[in-house]
Amino acid sequence: MRERVLRTVWPAVPIILAVATTALLVMVYQADPVQTFSALWEGAFGSPQSTFLTLAFWVPLLLASIGLLMTFTAGLWNIGVEGQMIMGAIAASWVALKWTEAMPNAPHWIFLPCSIILSMVAGALWAALAAVLKTRGGVHEIFGGVALNNLAIITTNYFISGPWQPPEGGTFRGTEPFPEYALFPLYGNTRFAPLSLVLAIIALIAVALALRGTIWGLRLKALGKNMRASFMLGISSEREAITSMMLCGALAGLAGAVRVLSWFDSLRQSISGGIGFLAILIVLLASLRPLLVVVISLIFSGLLTGGSVVELRTQLHSSLSGIIQGTLVLFMLLFGDYRQLFRKRKTPAEEVAEEQPVPVEAVES
Amino acid sequence: MRVELRDIHKYFGTVRANDGISLVFEPGHIYGLLGENGAGKSTLMKILSGYQAPTSGDILLDGEPVTFKSPSDALSKGIGMLYQSPQDFPPMQVVENHLLAYDNALILDMNKGESDLRETSRRFSFELDPREYVDTLTLGERQQMELLRLLSLGAEVLILDEPTTGISAEQKEILFDTMRRLAHEEQKTIILVSHKLEEVQELCDEVAVLRAGRLVGTQKIPCENRDLVRMMFGEEIPRQPRPELRSEKTVLELKDVKIRTYRLTLENINLTVKEGEVLGLAGLEGSGQRLLLQACAGLLPVASGQVLLDGEPLKGKRSPFFWVPWLAAAVFVVRFIWLIVLLASGQINGLRFAGQTGVAILLAGLIWLIGTVLISWTSEDPYHVFKRRGGAYVPAGRLEEGLVSGLSLTEHMVLAEPKQEFVIDWAKARKDIEERIKHYNIKGRPDSRAEELSGGNQQRLMLGLLDSPLRLILLEHPTRGLDVTSADRIWELFQERRREGTAVIFMSADLDELLDRSDRIAVFSGGKMSRILQTSETSIDEIGHLIGGQEL
Numbered sequence: 017m018r019e020r021v022l023r024t025v026w027p028a029v030p031i032i033l034a035v036a037t038t039a040l041l042v043m044v045y046q047a048d049p050v051q052t053f054s055a056l057w058e059g060a061f062g063s064p065q066s067t068f069l070t071l072a073f074w075v076p077l078l079l080a081s082i083g084l085l086m087t088f089t090a091g092l093w094n095i096g097v098e099g100q101m102i103m104g105a106i107a108a109s110w111v112a113l114k115w116t117e118a119m120p121n122a123p124h125w126i127f128l129p130c131s132i133i134l135s136m137v138a139g140a141l142w143a144a145l146a147a148v149l150k151t152r153g154g155v156h157e158i159f160g161g162v163a164l165n166n167l168a169i170i171t172t173n174y175f176i177s178g179p180w181q182p183p184e185g186g187t188f189r190g191t192e193p194f195p196e197y198a199l200f201p202l203y204g205n206t207r208f209a210p211l212s213l214v215l216a217i218i219a220l221i222a223v224a225l226a227l228r229g230t231i232w233g234l235r236l237k238a239l240g241k242n243m244r245a246s247f248m249l250g251i252s253s254e255r256e257a258i259t260s261m262m263l264c265g266a267l268a269g270l271a272g273a274v275r276v277l278s279w280f281d282s283l284r285q286s287i288s289g290g291i292g293f294l295a296i297l298i299v300l301l302a303s304l305r306p307l308l309v310v311v312i313s314l315i316f317s318g319l320l321t322g323g324s325v326v327e328l329r330t331q332l333h334s335s336l337s338g339i340i341q342g343t344l345v346l347f348m349l350l351f352g353d354y355r356q357l358f359r360k361r362k363t364p365a366e367e368v369a370e371e372q373p374v375p376v377e378a379v380e381s
Numbered sequence: 382m383r384v385e386l387r388d389i390h391k392y393f394g395t396v397r398a399n400d401g402i403s404l405v406f407e408p409g410h411i412y413g414l415l416g417e418n419g420a421g422k423s424t425l426m427k428i429l430s431g432y433q434a435p436t437s438g439d440i441l442l443d444g445e446p447v448t449f450k451s452p453s454d455a456l457s458k459g460i461g462m463l464y465q466s467p468q469d470f471p472p473m474q475v476v477e478n479h480l481l482a483y484d485n486a487l488i489l490d491m492n493k494g495e496s497d498l499r500e501t502s503r504r505f506s507f508e509l510d511p512r513e514y515v516d517t518l519t520l521g522e523r524q525q526m527e528l529l530r531l532l533s534l535g536a537e538v539l540i541l542d543e544p545t546t547g548i549s550a551e552q553k554e555i556l557f558d559t560m561r562r563l564a565h566e567e568q569k570t571i572i573l574v575s576h577k578l579e580e581v582q583e584l585c586d587e588v589a590v591l592r593a594g595r596l597v598g599t600q601k602i603p604c605e606n607r608d609l610v611r612m613m614f615g616e617e618i619p620r621q622p623r624p625e626l627r628s629e630k631t632v633l634e635l636k637d638v639k640i641r642t643y644r645l646t647l648e649n650i651n652l653t654v655k656e657g658e659v660l661g662l663a664g665l666e667g668s669g670q671r672l673l674l675q676a677c678a679g680l681l682p683v684a685s686g687q688v689l690l691d692g693e694p695l696k697g698k699r700s701p702f703f704w705v706p707w708l709a710a711a712v713f714v715v716r717f718i719w720l721i722v723l724l725a726s727g728q729i730n731g732l733r734f735a736g737q738t739g740v741a742i743l744l745a746g747l748i749w750l751i752g753t754v755l756i757s758w759t760s761e762d763p764y765h766v767f768k769r770r771g772g773a774y775v776p777a778g779r780l781e782e783g784l785v786s787g788l789s790l791t792e793h794m795v796l797a798e799p800k801q802e803f804v805i806d807w808a809k810a811r812k813d814i815e816e817r818i819k820h821y822n823i824k825g826r827p828d829s830r831a832e833e834l835s836g837g838n839q840q841r842l843m844l845g846l847l848d849s850p851l852r853l854i855l856l857e858h859p860t861r862g863l864d865v866t867s868a869d870r871i872w873e874l875f876q877e878r879r880r881e882g883t884a885v886i887f888m889s890a891d892l893d894e895l896l897d898r899s900d901r902i903a904v905f906s907g908g909k910m911s912r913i914l915q916t917s918e919t920s921i922d923e924i925g926h927l928i929g930g931q932e933l
Contacts, residue, residue, distance in 0.1 A: 255757055
């Protein structure tokens, strides 16, 4: 009982510690911590406007994190998630910019589904490239991912400054705004698209169930823990690796589409805003638990959108939210696992001894 | 040094690994410590060597009570333990490993270390080259190196944990001679932890037998094996006569098989295994028997020749999409030639030619990528084909190759099940694993994780996960680390399978096991396979000669 209460309440401890540390830091700069945090809260969830802004930022972050749940379970470090988002964004932009131009008489509702599907295909293929480089070419997915991320950024720049350049020319910032009917339907005057949230929730439930209750999820888990033994048990490591990477890429591609079709209204130079890398951090902090992924990604989104209001209200820079985020990560790593914390510290010899399995025979005889 | 253990208790949670053990080890004697898996031998010796502290009880050295903070503390007080797996640094030279024990010099005197090492190894007739790199040594040589280190650090008491596992017969002789000399000439105290009766009989003066954490008694050697078995197990296991189960139907056939690895080449292997037959593979570790076993399972490609399972060649399933990458290449080549024609006829300029070539490369790359993904989804590894056709392979490395640490027994069951539904039926899987746990006498619960089981139980779990009926089972060291009763039980279960027509091929380092369990035996030496011996017509002597490479 006590154990259960502790387990539910404990995740709050690192958050409280991070807030306290940041408050001390704020006081060093002679600002009022109460005012600062209320500004942060207001910027994140204080008004409907800010709440929707946070949600709009949260949805693509959640999508990318859900995708990463699959690859991390399989033991694949899909650093390329950033590039997969960008490729998804490019594919969605292609539909929203060029298909609408080429098919002016087509019914307007047709473009958004096409954008969504194409962005997922593009993300999946970009991920498949990293996966195939790993399984066939022996390139580790981290190096392949980093290279493909850069390649994706270069591709965006090529389109922005080349074929998709706005007619007035030469700015290196983005394409023309897409026609409104090609975008996600936005809620009121915000950047938040309810449809994207619905898609993210469907993805979350599907992935969480698949990882827990299907043979596919169990295979990924086995692969992530011991590739050789999984192979000997009959699991095709290549097939599962490529599949999980492609599914992750598809969700990342969708996240990219959400970025261009709701957060922005055009293809920009830095379309992902670092969301892919943030998602990696979130999934690692949540140690692959879907529910924690939801909570942590929401907190991080709130911090990032609230930061700008802090700058307006106080003398502090908006990077304060980055500081809170950093201390939060630090405290989660330090105090995140209460069992580890309360366990007696061991001498190195005892630690080694623990690796030896306890003879179970003795219990029963 | 006289060692006395007084009323040692060691609990792991509710598990009583040692329960009130008192023993005395006198200098100048060699003691054996016997017991089946999980009897508490290793725990007791880890306590004596400072690896872990007892829950209660005293250790007295020459009458003085001592406590150990760590293994190195125990060693400084004169107690050295030779572990089953070498505690050394494989990428370094022997002399560097040796000198690492003396951590107090800033600049190491390699030459002195080398000459010291040469001298001491000559004294025990070890053949150790100080300048050799450790990862090129055999297990036996690494053991010798470890032994020299312990002795030079002043060990008066030597504990050897299953020292003969994985070393050659010759190295074993040298080791035993050394032990006798150390005990009888230099008055050292030697403790041999083992569950091999023959070794204990050969080497020891006295044995202590443990069972379920308690001391059953001590026994002067020589004595009847029967008495020791009775102490270890409480009863004697009668050996059953082997039923003849071999039928005329061929399960596995190897035709002129050649296997090549960078170390070893096996050539001209011809072999037929019938239904219900047990074929034993003998030989020193690394003589080629494992390679053959792996080739039979499709884990290792054969350089030439054929492996036939039930008359059909064993090979991976080719994907129906194998042609797609070729299509990609063809698309590119055709487009490129066409572009050259256009360029030559002046219809496009060089810039456009380059651009179009780039587009062609991207298109071909896309086709290639999709094709490769389709291929990896639809093709099947030879080993997985082997499994699907009723083969099984049980590797020796339990947590390295056989089982996934971190997964529960139930999860293993789900993965091993031959027919897999997409949505897991956990209730059914749990029922299945409970049945296997009972049938195979695995000490563990359905939600225990694989790494929580003891070695013997992990072995039983791996065997318990095998599907049935099977056509062919390939085993690396099926009973290594198991006690006599467990090993008998395992082989009994194989008998059941043999009646269903399953053929068994196993490799083992235990000659008794090979002679007791196989219908026929093939002996490997340096990559050469002997003619196949009928077990009923051969002897330990003959196999011994063949292992040594004679009469081939």
